[in-house]
Each structure stands twice: as structure tokens, then as C-alpha cells.
Amino acid sequence: xxxxxxxxxxxxxxxxxxxxxxxxxxxxxxxxxxxxxxxxxxxxxxxxxxxxxxxxxxxxxxxxxxxxxxxxxxxxxxxxxxxxxxxxxxxxxxxxxxxxxxxxxxxxxxxxxxxxxxxxxxxxxxxxxxxxxxxxxxxxxxxxxxxxxxxxxxxxxxxxxxxxxxxxxxxxxxxxxxxxxxxxxxxxxxxxxxxxxxxxxxxxxxxxxxxxxxxxxxxxxxxxxxxxxxxxxxxxxxxxxxxxxxxxxxxxxxxxxxxxxxxxxxxx
Ligand SMILES: [Fe+2]
Numbered sequence: 001x002x003x004x005x006x007x008x009x010x011x012x013x014x015x016x017x018x019x020x021x022x023x024x025x026x027x028x029x030x031x032x033x034x035x036x037x038x039x040x041x042x043x044x045x046x047x048x049x050x051x052x053x054x055x056x057x058x059x060x061x062x063x064x065x066x067x068x069x070x071x072x073x074x075x076x077x078x079x080x081x082x083x084x085x086x087x088x089x090x091x092x093x094x095x096x097x098x099x100x101x102x103x104x105x106x107x108x109x110x111x112x113x114x115x116x117x118x119x120x121x122x123x124x125x126x127x128x129x130x131x132x133x134x135x136x137x138x139x140x141x142x143x144x145x146x147x148x149x150x151x152x153x154x155x156x157x158x159x160x161x162x163x164x165x166x167x168x169x170x171x172x173x174x175x176x177x178x179x180x181x182x183x184x185x186x187x188x189x190x191x192x193x194x195x196x197x198x199x200x201x202x203x204x205x206x207x208x209x210x211x212x213x214x215x216x217x218x219x220x221x222x223x224x225x226x227x228x229x230x231x232x233x234x235x236x237x238x239x240x241x242x243x244x245x246x247x248x249x250x251x252x253x254x255x256x257x258x259x260x261x262x263x264x265x266x267x268x
Contacts, residue, residue, distance in 0.1 A: 004114055006080045006101040013062055015078070021103050022057040028109070028118045029055045036182055039192040041168050041175040043133070043227065044182065047126025058103060058117060064125055071129035076120075085144070085152060092141025097128055110185065113215060123183030124163070132227040133177070137163060139234040147239065154208045154242040161207045162230060167191060167199065167223045174199065174223060187217050197221055198254060204233055208245035211253045219254030 007015050017025075033055070037045060051067045053059045061076045068074045077091060079098040091098045099120035104112045112119075127133045140163075144155050164180035174192055176182055181191045191197065200206060202222040210220055224230050 004100075004102045004104075004116065006078060009061070009078055009101070014060055015058075015101055017058045017103070020106065024103050024106055024109065025058045025118060026056055027106075029053070029122065032122060032183065032185060032188070035185055035188050036176075039176055039188050040182055041170055041177045043130045044126045044175075044177055047129040050129045051121075051125055053121060053125075059121060061099065061101075064121060068125075068128065072131055072134040074128050074134055076125065082114075085149075089141045089144040092137050093145055094141075095134075095138055097124065097137075119179060119183040123179030123181075126182075127163075127177055127179065130227060132231040136227070136231045136234060139231070143234060143238055151239060151242045154245060155238070157207055157210060157212065158204070158233075158238075160212050161202075161210065161220075161222045162224070162233075165191070165212075165218050165221060166230075167221045168227075169223055169225050177227075190217055191221055196256060199223055201225075202229070202233075204236060204238075204241050205245050205248065208242055209248060209250050211250055213253065213255065217256050219256045 007017075009015050033048070036048075050071060051059075051064060053064075061078060065075045068076070072095075074095045074097055076099050077096045078101040079087070079091075080100065083098060088098060097120070099117060100115055102116055103118060104116045128137070140155075140159060144152070147155060160180075162178065164178045166176070166178040167174050167181075168177050176188060176191050178191075181187045197218060198220045200220065200222050202224045207222055210222075212218065212220070
């Protein structure tokens with residue numbers, strides 16, 4: 001349950017943000033943009049430039065959608081703080097990115113258990129301008145819509161360890177591309193630089209066997225080699241892979257003692 005409520009757009013599709021809400025965005029944006037520059041993959045950094053989001057106020061949904069027209073053609077749509085899995089998968093399958101339209105209060109600046117609009121816009125939207133990444137999200141939505149509901153726990157792990165908490169190998173070293181990392185001050189630094197977490201090469205069966213905690217900084221990350229590799233993951237028979245992962249059994253949860261420092265998590 002969330003004590004936050006998404007703000008409703010007016011008849012023109014605009015959301016009226018208060019001065020304090022825009023100030024919260026400005027504080028978060030200016031702080032995080034410097035942290036991500038040396039730690040995010042180049043595609044994300046270029047995505048930030050492509051979106052040309054204002055640092056001074058929360059962008060309107062239509063502004064992000066307009067920017068997407070020049071790259072992948074996705075749209076951003078407003079949703080409540082929590083939506084059903086069916087709604088979520090259906091939106092992804094139709095190239096609509098669901099964004100919760102509220103922003104954390106100043107008291108929650110460093111720690112929030114729900115995905116707010118800073119997480120959605122700053123964490124996710126730059127990567128949605130990257131074609132193979134956006135194609136992965138759309139294909140994921142289509143597969144998840146058709147999947148047996150009993151497979152959702154495993155499909156959630158695939159989303160979690162890629163779209164939310166994915167790392168990628170680059171010539172400069174490991175960099176982050178997951179929105180759950182990139183909208184979190186502490187986790188952006190931790191995921192790239194800390195010796196504490198386990199970092200494994202991406203392997204679909206390993207991912208499907210790995211549980212996660214939504215309320216702690218992550219104990220395990222999976223590293224892809226390219227976004228083409230990410231997209232091609234879904235060429236495999238995902239349901240057969242889930243059956244194999246079930247047969248092999250799930251790994252023990254790797255917990256960290258960093259729960260209190262985690263900024264964000266998401267139910268995506
Ligand atoms: Fe998210």
C-alpha cells in the first residue's frame with residue numbers, strides 16, 4: 001500500500017505541480033545527474049541528452065512522449081501508484097510506458113518504497129530512447145501477457161535484473177542501465193563501485209533462479225554485454241526456461257545490511 005496518490009492530468013493532459021514538488025525534482029535532478037554521468041552506460045547518458053528534461057521543473061508527460069517520437073516512438077501514460085500486472089504488461093506491449101504521477105515529499109528525498117515520477121522519468125525514460133532496450137520492454141510485455149500467471153514471479157525476476165537493476169560491460173568498465181539503480185543516489189555508486197555485491201554475467205536460467213528483495217539495496221547484479229544481447233534473450237523459449245529454473249530450484253536470497261540506505265524500489 002502507498003500513502004502517495006498519483007496526480008490527475010487536466011483536460012489538456014497537463015499536471016499542475018506545486019512549487020515544492022518542482023523544487024524536489026530540481027534537487028533530485030541536479031544531484032543525480034552528476035552521480036550518473038561517470039557510472040551510467042553511454043546509451044543512458046545520450047538518452048538524458050535526447051530527452052532534454054528540465055532540471056528546474058517536472059516535465060509534462062507530453063514533453064517526454066514528444067521526445068520519444070524522435071527515437072523509439074513510445075508514449076508515457078499516467079497511472080496510479082500501483083497497477084495490476086495485466087495493465088502493466090498490456091501497456092508495455094503497446095509501447096506505452098506507465099508512469100506514476102506523484103513525486104516524493106522532501107522528507108522522503110533519499111528513501112522511497114514506491115516508484116515516483118523521478119524514478120520513472122529520470123531512471124527509466126532515457127533508456128526508452130534506445131531501440132533494442134525499448135524493443136526488449138515491448139517484447140517482454142507481449143510474452144508476459146500470454147504467460148501462465150504462475151510464471152509471473154520468474155518473469156518479474158527477468159525484469160528486475162535488467163530494466164530495474166541491470167548492469168552492462170563497457171570499454172570503461174561495468175556501468176549501470178537499470179532505472180532502479182539510476183534514480184537512486186546510493187545504489188548508483190554502490191552498484192558500480194562497491195566490493196560488496198555479487199556481479200554475475202547475465203544468464204537467463206541464473207536470473208530466473210535468483211530471488212530479490214524490494215526493500216534493500218541489491219546483493220546480486222547481472223551484467224549484459226550489449227543491448228542486442230538483451231533483446232535476443234527473448235528469442236529463447238521463456239516458458240521452457242522458467243520450467244528449467246523451477247526444476248533446478250531457486251538460490252538463497254543474498255541479503256545486504258544496506259537496507260536503510262536504499263533510495264527506491266519498484267513493483268514493476
Ligand atoms: Fe521502475
